[in-house]
Amino acid sequence: MFGNFSRRSLLGGIGAAAMAAGLAACGGETSTGSSSSASGSAAGGAGVELTYMFRGGEDERKAYDQAIAAFEKQTGAKVKVIVTDADQYRTKLQAAITGNQVPDVFYLEQGSVMAFAKNGIVKNITPDIEAAGLDIDRVWKYGVDSYRFDGDQVGQGDIYGLPKDVGPFSFGYNKTMLEAAGIPLPDKDKPYTWAEFREVAKQLTKDEQWGTGLNVVWNLQAWVWSNGADWADEERRTVTVDTPEFAEALQDFADIQLVDKSTPSVEQAQTMDTYQRWMRGQIGFFPVGPWDVSTYRELDFEWDLIPWPVGKTGETATWLGSLGISVSNKTKHPELATQLAMFLSADEETQRSLYKAGVQIPNLVDMAEGEYLDDELAPANKEEFVQIARDYGRALPAAETWSPEWYDDFWIDIQQVLDGKVTAADWLAQMQPRMQQKLDQANMAAGR
The missing domain is CATH 3.40.190.10 (Periplasmic binding protein-like II)
Structure with missing residues (x-):
């Protein structure tokens, strides 16, 4: 989740803070691979392969492997996962953009929303969300608003991504x-x-x-x-x-x-x-x-x-940090790519597996305020995470x-x-x- 960043001492080396605005995901080993084979009934995705650019630690990757396998089974699509560590993610994504090889679905940092939306890199998924009937009010408002942009300010207007997570520090x-x-x-x-x-x-x-x-x-x-x-x-x-x-x-x-x-x-x-x-x-x-x-x-x-x-x-x-899941404006499969973003952000079973894996709190407010708090796994005072997400956490400057x-x-x-x-x-x-x-x-x- 929101950052396997370098934790140095108060007096230790102060590394570049360029990643500060998009802290929400754990770092992992750099590798490339695909998820398990698709099976089951198709839902508009049979024979389609989507690319999904991801950064995360081992525990997070395992949880997402399960989620992606479930998506493949439901849709008949295949999802190729491109994995990079947190420190290299921004550089590799920029290289993909420059080389006109933007993944269909990828993580979008909070601090990049304005530039990516204005430059036409990410898709406005508001109509797709409405057409799918996704109850956006179930998702943390902070998480959704982090990826809204009205042409002038972030936080209002159309939606250019859904939260991969919210990260209360x-x-x-x-x-x-x-x-x-x-x-x-x-x-x-x-x-x-x-x-x-x-x-x-x-x-x-x-x-x-x-x-x-x-x-x-x-x-x-x-x-x-x-x-x-x-x-x-x-x-x-x-x-x-x-x-x-x-x-x-x-x-x-x-x-x-x-x-x-x-x-x-x-x-x-x-x-x-x-x-x-x-x-x-x-x-x-x-x-x-x-x-x-x-x-x-x-x-x-x-x-x-x-x-x-x-x-x-x-x-x-x-x-309170976040990473977004956005859809490329150049994807050949916009409807299916948006389905993947919605599935990873707001599917109940996906959110349950992620919080049980100990890598994030649920994106769904009712789940976070309900079963997540009732879960006996550490920490005992999980309410503090929820209070930050709900009441007083604020975006990095x-x-x-x-x-x-x-x-x-x-x-x-x-x-x-x-x-x-x-x-x-x-x-x-x-x-x-x-x-x-x-x-x-x-x-x-x-x-x-």
Whole structure:
């Protein structure tokens, strides 16, 4: 699901954030192959072969193999699956587009919706959805709206894709570690304040054990938004990182290492990153996405979900990602290709197999709020995932702009703040005009 991205320590290498707007799927080994042979009755697809470009981990691939086999059986079609890992997906898709070999059905990142729709790469599937009688209201509104575009803004208008998933980025804690330290377990309904969280993290830090280890690229959003700040205004026209609220959030985040020493140092992170240390039970608090669950179920310690710590607004905040499943405008089989997209996004049995595999929450709201929560598999507090999807998760800042470059630029030199070489306020004042120039360019390219 929403991202087998590199999880480095707060002070570790800050890789390019170009994939930030489309985090929703796990990475897997690069390979190409086809699914099992079609059998059973045909439903308009006998003898047809569709290509489906996919990125995902082993557990996710197994679940999708089952779904595709069911689609083949129902339609009589064959589906050739082209698999790539997450890091190479964008490059390989662009090569396919350039070479006029666009797959019939493929993953569409949130940040690419505007460009792909305007350039005629993806098909407007609104009429097909209506003709098929798909109850779109059963699917997470955020997921559907992420792939709407009205010619000017993402989020409204026609539908150019359906959600492969929605990816609530939650916060986890090592229950075993807290109990061993004699620290009261956090309340799943009442978030820590920043001060409370930092105090608990300090108490947990000793020897080869740390309170936390948060990658700034994927975790700073919770601090910024909860403190009443953002990267840009609501219309994504003005960069707003140079505010006191933003500076306070970034400085507090940096001080977890600079002042508290509650996360591994740069040198320690080079030996083993914080994701690996979390997996070994050496980290107290760490982010958790639904795509992590299949792996985390095998951990040697107990863990669960809680809300992110809160800033001055008193409200927890985090991001909600997604990947879309789109149909090529050049497919020779538009009706069948759209059927595949709808089947993978909204078929009940497909969604059931995916959540049971521990790779995502159901796309169907009634399933997510019903049987998914009743399922006894970890995590115990699955309600946190659902609350993020339903109530307060928000898109990453570049998800609705023509280009993510203005947002990516933010992360390039942020290490200076994390190393204490410059204050958050001074650094942000330098970054605002640089980012504004690139956001202006993105808006000009989009004709806004």
